[in-house]
Amino acid sequence: xxxxxxxxxxxxxxxxxxxxxxxxxxxxxxxxxxxxxxxxxxxxxxxxxxxxxxxxxxxxxxxxxxxxxxxxxxxxxxxxxxxxxxxxxxxxxxxxxxxxxxxxxxxxxxxxxxxxxxxxxxxxxxxx
Amino acid sequence: xxxxxxxxxxxxxxxxxxxxxxxxxxxxxxxxxxxxxxxxxxxxxxxxxxxxxxxxxxxxxxxxxxxxxxxxxxxxxxxxxxxxxxxxxxxxxxxxxxxxxxxxxxxxxxxxxxxxxxxxxxxxxxxx
Amino acid sequence: xxxxxxxxxxxxxxxxxxxxxxxxxxxxxxxxxxxxxxxxxxxxxxxxxxxxxxxxxxxxxxxxxxxxxxxxxxxxxxxxxxxxxxxxxxxxxxxxxxxxxxxxxxxxxxxxxxxxxxxxxxxxxxxx
Amino acid sequence: xxxxxxxxxxxxxxxxxxxxxxxxxxxxxxxxxxxxxxxxxxxxxxxxxxxxxxxxxxxxxxxxxxxxxxxxxxxxxxxxxxxxxxxxxxxxxxxxxxxxxxxxxxxxxxxxxxxxxxxxxxxxxxxx
DNA sequence: GTGGTCTAGACCACC
DNA sequence: GTGGTCTAGACCACC
Numbered sequence: 001x002x003x004x005x006x007x008x009x010x011x012x013x014x015x016x017x018x019x020x021x022x023x024x025x026x027x028x029x030x031x032x033x034x035x036x037x038x039x040x041x042x043x044x045x046x047x048x049x050x051x052x053x054x055x056x057x058x059x060x061x062x063x064x065x066x067x068x069x070x071x072x073x074x075x076x077x078x079x080x081x082x083x084x085x086x087x088x089x090x091x092x093x094x095x096x097x098x099x100x101x102x103x104x105x106x107x108x109x110x111x112x113x114x115x116x117x118x119x120x121x122x123x124x125x126x127x128x
Numbered sequence: 129x130x131x132x133x134x135x136x137x138x139x140x141x142x143x144x145x146x147x148x149x150x151x152x153x154x155x156x157x158x159x160x161x162x163x164x165x166x167x168x169x170x171x172x173x174x175x176x177x178x179x180x181x182x183x184x185x186x187x188x189x190x191x192x193x194x195x196x197x198x199x200x201x202x203x204x205x206x207x208x209x210x211x212x213x214x215x216x217x218x219x220x221x222x223x224x225x226x227x228x229x230x231x232x233x234x235x236x237x238x239x240x241x242x243x244x245x246x247x248x249x250x251x252x253x254x255x256x
Numbered sequence: 257x258x259x260x261x262x263x264x265x266x267x268x269x270x271x272x273x274x275x276x277x278x279x280x281x282x283x284x285x286x287x288x289x290x291x292x293x294x295x296x297x298x299x300x301x302x303x304x305x306x307x308x309x310x311x312x313x314x315x316x317x318x319x320x321x322x323x324x325x326x327x328x329x330x331x332x333x334x335x336x337x338x339x340x341x342x343x344x345x346x347x348x349x350x351x352x353x354x355x356x357x358x359x360x361x362x363x364x365x366x367x368x369x370x371x372x373x374x375x376x377x378x379x380x381x382x383x384x
Numbered sequence: 385x386x387x388x389x390x391x392x393x394x395x396x397x398x399x400x401x402x403x404x405x406x407x408x409x410x411x412x413x414x415x416x417x418x419x420x421x422x423x424x425x426x427x428x429x430x431x432x433x434x435x436x437x438x439x440x441x442x443x444x445x446x447x448x449x450x451x452x453x454x455x456x457x458x459x460x461x462x463x464x465x466x467x468x469x470x471x472x473x474x475x476x477x478x479x480x481x482x483x484x485x486x487x488x489x490x491x492x493x494x495x496x497x498x499x500x501x502x503x504x505x506x507x508x509x510x511x512x
Numbered sequence: 513g514t515g516g517t518c519t520a521g522a523c524c525a526c527c
Numbered sequence: 528g529t530g531g532t533c534t535a536g537a538c539c540a541c542c
Contacts (some may be wrong), residue, residue, distance in 0.1 A: 004131055004132045007133040019229075087226065102152075108240075109214060109240060115220070116223065176532080195515065257468060290529055300519085303518075323525080323530065351496075358406065367475060
């Protein structure tokens, strides 16, 4: 895992787990690594990991059972909610970046549409 | 200026000037800060600034006159080309982020459209 | 390798590799020394070598694979182009030197012709 | 004056005066700067200048009169001889450079001829 | 003052 | 081990 310093590391850790849950790589009931294990894996201070885990607990993403470990709690509903939320953040950031280049909204939409069509064509070709 | 470590600093500097040119805040003939000045402004080593300036010269964005300074070279054509290029990068990054959340292309498009409409309504309200 | 100060060292390094490619001593796919190795060989700072290697990459002469090394990329086409270019530089420098001695163009040509004939005779003798 | 380290500085000084004489900027009887003056002008150790002046005396280029200074001695004959000599050096260096790129003698001649024609055309245009 | 080159050396990323 | 980035600081060339 590599972290940049655009955001606190503990938030970047949370985002990692969020993505895992959203992509359904992590499902309700799955055990995630212990705080110590994870801290070693990603070479981060255990305190930072602890903070991330605590916040995930507050967010209802995971549940910690003393002496047993930390488990994913998010069910399908939660998963969708999280996906929506993350998507909104990404979309807003995208719009703001494109607007700051001076593009108008309808142009942004048209450019995205064009891009998606081009990509689909390319992928068509790849499959053939 | 704050730099994150998602990218080399010299590239982030280039991106700053790119944005300036794209937004037409910097126009052909404008003098940009001397390497030393800029290095002090953004608190990085002058060598790092020089690398950025040198690459901008190679990209045809600026022209350097020894003993005189560095000047914006990009005319309107170049400006549009740069905007296109930067937009493509942003769009591609956006698509890949959204796809990695599991959204299909038509859904991505629909979500963006919805978002833009909502924003426009909000801005309508603000103006009134 | 000895460098003079008629030109920056990094350019002289580039010229060395250019000559190697032009003379076909270095062919497409050949690995050239690592930056550190070469720096030790020619006793210059690794940063200077890196600048030379980076510019050679920009010129399309070599390809750099991180963690693996730097490889000659120039094929036969590129080789000829580079030879032409280098020849032009040499010829122009020659003309300017001769003119600055006050010789007229036709005299320069005649002197060169004479010289080449003399050399060929000498080499004839050597072979016999 | 700027010296490179491809040759001893005293030789580069001699070449400077040679060029002056060849171009007839310095004529027989002309006084050249005193050794001290010249050393200051070109920022070189006076001993180096002395060596250059001594060798020029040996070469018959100048004459030193104690208490009066150093004077150009070379007459027209000497001038031509020096020009010839310097031209030969330049031509030989040129041939060797071009051959090392792999060009054959007749090609070298053809390329030079072509280049001179092109230059003449350009200069024609400039005059018009 | 402005840019250009170079050294010395640290630290990181990828293999 | 190999390349990539960055800092610190010296010295040079051109204006």
